[in-house]
Every structure is written in C-alpha cells, then in structure tokens.
Amino acid sequence: MAAMLYRTPILTSEDSRVLLEIKAARRDLHHHALSAPAKLIAGLRKFLAADAIAASNSIEGFKVSTIDVEDLMEGERDVDVTDENREETLAYQRMMTYIQSLHDAPDFAYSTGFINALHWMLQGHRHSIRKPAGQWRRGPVYVTDARDPSIAAYTAPEASQVPGLMSELTDWLNTDDGTSPLIRAAMSHLHLVSIHPWADGNGRMSRSLQTLLISRDGTLAPEFSSIEAWLGRPGNTWEYYSVLARRGVTYHPDQDVSEWIRFNLTAYHQQAQSVHARLDRSNRVWVLLEEFARHRGLDERVVTALHDVAVSGRVRRSRYEAAEGLSVQQAQRDLRDLVTAQLLTPVGKTRARFYTVGPAFPEPPLELARTPFSLVDPYQA
Incomplete structure (x- = not known):
C-alpha cells in the first residue's frame, strides 16, 4: 500500500546551519540551567509550563493569562477566570504533566490507544455522542476560515481513512529513521493536524505530540523544550495558520513541506533565544535581590517571593509557602513583614489575596525584569 503520510523533506544547507545552531543553543541552555539557583530554575520551569498551556489554549480561543x-497549576481556587477556561x-x-513525565520513560512506545488516551485527558470533560473524546471521529471535520466561518479553509480526510492513517502514523513514530528528533517532532505535528x-x-x-517528541530527545x-508559547x-x-493553509484545502500528502520545516526551525531557534534571555534575566534579578536582602538583613528565603513579584508581577502565599517549604504561619509572617517594610502591597482579602510591588521595592531589579529582549530570525542572521 502506498504511504499516506507526508514525506520528510531533505534539509537545505541553510536548514542544516539553523538546526546546528538550535542544537548548540539547547546544549548551552542545559549547562546554563545547571549553574543557576535551583529555586530559580524550579520557578522558571513552572512559568514555562504555564506559558505553554496558556499559549496553546489561547490559539483555540481559551484566554487565561x-x-x-500558574496559580491554577498551584491549586489556587480563587482565580478570576471563567469555569470553561478553568476546565480547559x-x-x-494534566495531559501536559503526563507528557512531560514520559521524557525518560523506559520501554516507551506509541500506539493508537495511547494517543486516544491523551485525547481523553484533554477532552474527556467535553465528551458527548456528537463529539466523543478518546475515539476517532465518525464524520467529517472542517477548519473554518477565521474571516468567514461559512468557508472551509481545510477539509480533513474522510472518517473511514482515519484508522489507517493513524496506524501508519504510530508505525512511523515508532521507527527511528535517523532524522533529527526536532525534525521528526515537527513532522509529527503536521501529520496529526492534517489527519484531524x-x-x-x-x-x-x-x-502536544510535538512537545512529547522534543522532550523524548x-x-x-520538557518545560524548556516546547514551542507552544512561541506559537x-x-x-x-x-x-502558523498561514503555513498550514498553504498545504491546501484538502489532504494532499504528495507535496513538498519544506516551508513547514523552515517555520518550525525558526520557532525552535527563537524559543531557545527566548528561554535563554528569560533565564539570564531572571538570574540577574535574583542576584540583585539577594544583595538587597543581605543589605537589609532579610532572611534569604524571602528572595523567592520578591523575585516572583519582580518577574511575574505578583506572588501568592501558597506559592511562596510551597517554593520554600514553609508552614502556613511562617509564610504569612514573612509576607506580613514584607508588607510592613513596604516592599510588598497586599491585594484582595483572605484566600484570594496576592501581593504586588510595594513603594519601597528596589528599583534596579524591577527595571531589569521589565526590560524587553529581542529575537533574531535565524534565516536572516
């Protein structure tokens, strides 16, 4: 039977150069992360995981900052979001946490059952007869034009073709063809989104499948690897939508998809730039706050709370408590003391309370945290 999936394109010399730069940047990030304070890295990993979730959901219209x-991931209940956005x-x-846990799982293999199980984790709360979760669709599906929902920008393969296509995809996922894991990850994304x-x-x-393949590298x-925040x-x-749209209004796997590869290589490159800049900036903010805490005679543990406020804009008691392994009373006392010193300002009451910058918060770390960074296009460098 003839292959029904897209063929992985041969990289150009420019593609190969960019891929080598990405690999070097990822190795550098790995070593940089090892030398940074463990508490800072733990906080950055949580931020990156939250940023990926927020971004990927936003593409589908679910808007949560x-x-x-981050607060929802920490178990906070009093977060000002709609019930639907909370559920999504x-x-x-939950699905991404599982995917991230598989980065070093032994004897791992892809299967249609595994992929459907991931879908149930994502969509189980929306399961219905018309839109079953964890099961292949039973009818047609369309991607509508963003400018006119009466127009089908893409019509996926017929439902009768889905089992065969997904079987071929899982076989492909389980076969190491010697291609770079980053290229295979990009192709897995294209295969799955095209089959729909x-x-x-x-x-x-x-x-998410792309993130899984990247993290398995x-x-x-895993939190450093996803390009969902970039997308x-x-x-x-x-x-992203434009590149996919240029594949055609129906499924035609017998075409050159080099443009998709270039798009993803740009995403990998710029996401690595972004994470490196965030890590470097957070590290420098941390050092400034450590120096400030020593100068003011503050316990070094409060740097965690001050750092969260500087880089994220706020901190909650539960987050600070968990990050430092404190009791509720210890965390409350620390934050109360920071409010008394006018380093923090409380907002809200009881469970919904969080803390933002106070009038005496040091300016240098704030200025540094708020300084934007720039990204370069690797194909125009």
Whole structure:
C-alpha cells in the first residue's frame, strides 16, 4: 500500500546551519540551567509550563493569562477566570504533566490507544455522542476560515481513512529513521493536524505530540523544550495558520513541506533565544535581590517571593509557602513583614489575596525584569 503520510523533506544547507545552531543553543541552555539557583530554575520551569498551556489554549480561543495558569497549576481556587477556561486549563495541564513525565520513560512506545488516551485527558470533560473524546471521529471535520466561518479553509480526510492513517502514523513514530528528533517532532505535528482524527481538540493534540517528541530527545527538561508559547504569540499564530493553509484545502500528502520545516526551525531557534534571555534575566534579578536582602538583613528565603513579584508581577502565599517549604504561619509572617517594610502591597482579602510591588521595592531589579529582549530570525542572521 502506498504511504499516506507526508514525506520528510531533505534539509537545505541553510536548514542544516539553523538546526546546528538550535542544537548548540539547547546544549548551552542545559549547562546554563545547571549553574543557576535551583529555586530559580524550579520557578522558571513552572512559568514555562504555564506559558505553554496558556499559549496553546489561547490559539483555540481559551484566554487565561500565564500568571493565572500558574496559580491554577498551584491549586489556587480563587482565580478570576471563567469555569470553561478553568476546565480547559486544568485538563491541558494534566495531559501536559503526563507528557512531560514520559521524557525518560523506559520501554516507551506509541500506539493508537495511547494517543486516544491523551485525547481523553484533554477532552474527556467535553465528551458527548456528537463529539466523543478518546475515539476517532465518525464524520467529517472542517477548519473554518477565521474571516468567514461559512468557508472551509481545510477539509480533513474522510472518517473511514482515519484508522489507517493513524496506524501508519504510530508505525512511523515508532521507527527511528535517523532524522533529527526536532525534525521528526515537527513532522509529527503536521501529520496529526492534517489527519484531524478527532471531532475536537486536534490543534492542541498536535502541538502536544510535538512537545512529547522534543522532550523524548532528552537534551532539555520538557518545560524548556516546547514551542507552544512561541506559537501562541499573535503574529506567530497568524503565520502558523498561514503555513498550514498553504498545504491546501484538502489532504494532499504528495507535496513538498519544506516551508513547514523552515517555520518550525525558526520557532525552535527563537524559543531557545527566548528561554535563554528569560533565564539570564531572571538570574540577574535574583542576584540583585539577594544583595538587597543581605543589605537589609532579610532572611534569604524571602528572595523567592520578591523575585516572583519582580518577574511575574505578583506572588501568592501558597506559592511562596510551597517554593520554600514553609508552614502556613511562617509564610504569612514573612509576607506580613514584607508588607510592613513596604516592599510588598497586599491585594484582595483572605484566600484570594496576592501581593504586588510595594513603594519601597528596589528599583534596579524591577527595571531589569521589565526590560524587553529581542529575537533574531535565524534565516536572516
């Protein structure tokens, strides 16, 4: 039987150069992360995981800020989001937590059952007869034009073709063909989003499958590896849809998909730049706050709370408590003392309370934390 999937394109010399730069950047990030304070890295990993969830959900129209996603991930109940957005965020978080745990799982193998189980984790709360979760769709599915929902921008393969296509995809996933894991990850995304095997949730599942393949490469912690946050930036989201749209309005796997590879290589490169810049900036903010705490005679543990406020804009008692392994009373006392010193300002009451910058918060770390960084296009460098 003839292959029904896209053929992985041969890289150009420019593609190969960019791929080598990405690999070097990922190795550098790995070593940089090992030398940074463990508490800082733990906080950055949580931020990156939340940022990926917030971005991927935003592509599908579920708008929850990264900091609110972080709070939901920490188990906070009093977060100002709709019930629907809460459900979608927590479902995606549960699935992504599982995916991230598989980065070093032994004897791992892909199967249609495994992929459907991931879909149930993502969409189980929306399961219905019309849109079953964890099962291949039973009818047609369309991606509508963002400008006119009466127009089908893409019509997926017929439902009768889905089992065969997904069987071929899992066989491909389990076969090491010597291609770079990053290229295979990009192709897995394209394969799954083009097959569109479910009635709903196809975009997030395709991005999650790509994240799984990247994390299985093992170079970086899974939270450092995802490009979902990059895809969720408005301009990149538009280009993401545009690149997919240029594949055609129906499924034609017998075409050159080099443009998709270049798009993903740009995403990998710029996401590595972004994470490296965030890590470097957070590390420098941390050092400034450590110096400030020593100068003021503050316990070094409060640097965690001050750092969260500087880089994220706020901190909650439960987050600080968990990060430092404190009792409720210890965390409350520390934050109360920081408020008394006018370093923090409380907002809200009781369970919903969080803390933001106070009038005496040191300016240098704030200025540094708020300084934007720039990204370069690797194909125009």
